[in-house]
Amino acid sequence: MLMGLYNYWVVVVLMMVGFYIVIAHGNLIKKIVGLIIFQTSVFIFYISMAKVDGGTAPILAEGIKLYSNPLPHVLILTAIVVGIATTALALALAVRIKEAYGSIEEEEIQKKDNQDC
Amino acid sequence: MQHTIILSLSLAAFWLANSGHNTALMLSLGAISITIVVYIAHRMDVVDHEAQPLHLTLKIPGYYAWLIKEIIVANLLVVKHIWLGNKSISPGFTTVTASQKTDIGKVIYANSITLTPGTVTVNLQGDQFMVHALLRESIKNLESGEMDRRVTQLEN
Amino acid sequence: MLAHLPILQVIVPLMAAPLCLFLTRPRLVWLFTLIASGLAFLISCILLQQVMTTGTVIYELGGWDAPWGIEYRIDQLSAFLLLIISAISTVVLFAAHTSIRQEIPADRHTLFYVLYLLCLAGMLGIVATGDAFNVFVFLEISSLSTYALIALGKDRRALWASYQYLIMGTIGATFILIGIGLMYQMTGTLNMDDLSRRLPEVAQTRTVFTAFAFVIVGICLKLAMFPLHLWLPNAYAYAPSIVTAFLAATATKVAIYLLIRFTFSVFGLSFSFTHLPLQILFLVLGLLGIFVASTAAIYQTNIKHLFAYSSIAQIGYMIVGFSVSTVAGLTATLLHLFNHALMKGALFLALGAVMYRIGSVQLNHFQGLGRQMPLTMAAIVIGGLSLIGVPLTVGFVSKWYLVLAVIENGWWPVAVLILLGSLLAIVYVWRIVEIAYFKPALAGTETIKEAPLSFLIPVWILVLANIYFGVDTRLSVQVAQAASQSLFGLSP
Amino acid sequence: MAFLVGVAFAIVWMKDLLAVIMLLGIYGLLSASFFVAMDAVDVAFTEASVGAGISTLLMLVAIALTGRAEHPARHKPLLALAVVIFTGSLLIYGTLDMPYFGLAEAPIHQHVAPRYINDSMQEIGVPNIVTSVLASYRAFDTFGEAVVIFTAGMGVLALLSVARRREDDAKIDLLNIPMHEQHLIPRIVIKMLIPFILLFAFYVQFHGDFGPGGGFQAGVIFAAAIFLYTMLFGMSTAHRVINQSFIQMLAATGVLLYGSVGVVSLLNGKEFFDYSALSADPVGGQHLGILLIELGVGITVASTMVIIFFNFADRKEYPQRKKD
Amino acid sequence: MLIAATIAILVVMIMATVRAIIGPTLYDRVLAVNMFGTKTVLLISLLGFVMGRPEFLDIAIVYALINFISVIGILRYSENFIVKPTEQQKK
């Protein structure tokens, strides 16, 4: 039991570290970093599911019978692309926010926002 | 023009070395790819004597054989000092004069210095190279100018 | 070609988006977008017709059968949603050309339409697909384009709102991804239909429970359900008017659709509602949402903010109907979904017209507008009445069904609370009416004219639809009922 | 694995954003190595180029624009911690009933996947199963993927694009001349390397059927070569080489190419993305279809990445002119 | 032997990471990242052999390239920060 699930638990810890960065940190860039870690750990989670003991990479070759599951790989390929797309957009927003507010700290922006109202 | 041809040929070799699939489809795709790459390279203006130093081609292997010997010797030296610890090293900067005339020659020389562990080219100012060395001996070795001479020989 | 309608529904706007880049003149792009959206609308009409007569339509992409390939599965519910989304999108687009000229710099116009089409395609894709992972992909298409669209707003706060939305939305999407992963882990399939068949075998495991929790929380983040709603008001308030009108009328509806789809179709009724305290949780959150958001709406000075909070409250109504978990309750939710799209589309579009003329939607700038822009203000008033739930408007119909459903379940206190919530709506709508009609116009605003026709026509189409479906309820009720019955596994 | 956790925790504590980004690069490389160990070579390929390469670069440009210090103040760390611990324990709770790691009997390996592994060779004729699933069985997901990246490109364009002027170009050229001098060595080495990197991108593009790789990875590598060029030769040179509006058209063309493969099969009376409609021989049709859509993905990704990068870099290099 | 080499490289990678974390200067970190990258290239090649499928060396080539690009990138864009404070000092 311990060994069987150990891998997943480490992934969960990773996810939570990323998640913590996203909610607890006020710096916009740091938040994005957290988001990347969070997403990457989800990818690791998927890939761990796909592994079969004794299997090899799902590229057919002669003399090999056991392959790991290709489907999660496909899903994660797509998810990685989605991740980079999100990152790019988020960074673009952060840059614009810096130009508009002169800061990328959540609290300062909030303060300036309240002045606007 | 000759640079273009050389570039295309080396690209083709690169493709074949990587691909390993010699079907008609793959080969024609390779040909198309090479054409596109050469076109882009021309647009980027990266096809010239600097990037395709064909005049050096013949002499390079001999030089590299010598260089590899140097690298091995230098490596063992540095490793020895790594294990001996901080006290045994005597780091310092020095300036060496390069006698090469062309940029490419200088680059080969500078990279050779860097490749040899124990010495790193830090800065290029005209023909003056600033080098950082781990040991006094390496500085002496460099200042003896053997490497410089060999690289200059390559040029002619 | 009829057999290919499900895919065409999504592919038409999706392919039209990159094509826009090849057109040079913004006016041309606008026309092109309008045509694409109109085509999507036409297709969705035919599809609904098809589904109502022959039942669920299945389309296998790439010719691979279901659990291996991706399939599109259009039942009554999805057809209904497809119709709402494409209809609202088309109507809203009529006004787009005039509106964005004012609000978006000229060199961004083409991009605006590209993103708009992508957003539309993303939403249609979510609704049409029958594959859990495909939902995630299209969710991201629509979300990413939404973030960019919101950020196009003039105010710098639009950027901040968009950023907050992006963070929340991405967390939500990642949660959904985790949930899908866990489900896949237990069943080995991603197809929704297949999932619903294979999940009951493993329904007792803790993994499936966790999967359910993550999917639901993820969707609720996107849905802006009560405690997770913080991103919504600013996002709606500072986005360009057209975007607000489109999003307010459709985005949350898609999220509700996902909620219904996952709880009813994928996890199954018995799992969702008998094993878990979901019913009471949703009921409480829904009611709290109604009250907190309505109260917040009363104190807003920016009318877009006001209606945004009212949207959260209306989502509360839908959640209450959903938590009743009977055919009647679900019918009420679906009806409200449709009706709310009509109301909010009309209201935000009318606000867009106001924005176009006076460049602001602050409450105090509305003084005297009742006389200067009579048609626009009349539209806002009718929309407001509909929000309150006055008879002869659509708002009344759905609230009526909701109250009936609640009473049918014997939850009298809830019915009373729903009515109380409507009273709060009266307060905030009255504030607008009071200022617009009973205060003298501000000095220097005499020159304000009625909104241009390109606004009035779509606004009044929506307003008249509000009234028409409030009087003649046969069509909408019939479809909603059929959809909810099919979700409960009863044949209509 | 524990190694990854260490890096992640370090990221939490670091205040210097630049250092954080470098650690993020390490994190990307590490997780990519992990993917290799887990047999996911295609994913490792992508993660290496994206996680360690592109996103690090984008981050760098972004912090060059926004500044690198993080404020020490953190709000509500306790609440956040509570939320995180709750979510984490829910997940751990969820894993308790999960099949053990690597178990071949797990349902996930029993239901859908066996068909891919056993039959894809007859049905599609491509040894890389990941490619055949990606490009044929689940082609629509991949189309979605291409559209997502296209959307991001358009979004960044909408947010960041600046109007350039000729005079600015000249000014920047002046600034850049001393830079070229200093970078003599990198410049010459990169001049030698660039054609090979580009060709390697094409190689990855067309050999996705046989080994790891494919359109996405190829696109990223291609874009990376252009980034390299841009970084050393300056923005204005890069703009002269690559026309901005042309590259936008190219991005659109990629998506359209992918889509029209589907449309062609529609017109032939088959389902969308049913490649067997493309050729008389179904397997040949599949092959052709995969080739075409991979090309579409590659074009889209390469040009979108270039668009994104250029827009960030433009923001940095060109003087700002406020519009609103 | 392959496995021993793999472990050795992992150990070196950990050392590089430690250097990247403790710094102290920016360039120490870049150096560590660069070293980490080259070691990853070796690790991937070795892993391919350990797992018995050595055909996937393309990945290692990509790593080498990407690593190079990110080092150049870091240096190119870090110059912005570092020069600025000094210029202020001069004034």
Place this chain on the structure above:
Amino acid sequence: MDTLIQVSSALFLLVGSFLCISGGVGILRFPDLFTRMHAVGVTETLATTMILIGLIIHNPDFMVDIKLIIILLMSFFISPTASHALASAAMRNDRLWESNEKPDSKQVKSSNP
């Protein structure tokens, strides 16, 4: 013959690993940036070469060998370039901080703290 191949490959790998570890110790142990750079140089030249040669000997497949050679060649091109770029950037920065009045000075100075 087979054992010979095995043994020699193992030998190369062993030497490579040892050099690698030495480099790793060096990067932790040496006092400042430039000296550390030399330690890294060790791992990038000889250690890499040794390990790759070990693998080449180990593997009879021609295609794989070619790729290993490509990696080797690339690392010979790339690693000095990267080191140099790093060193010169660090140098410029160093100078600007320490002696900003004479940014072009070429004096020999010791960097040992």
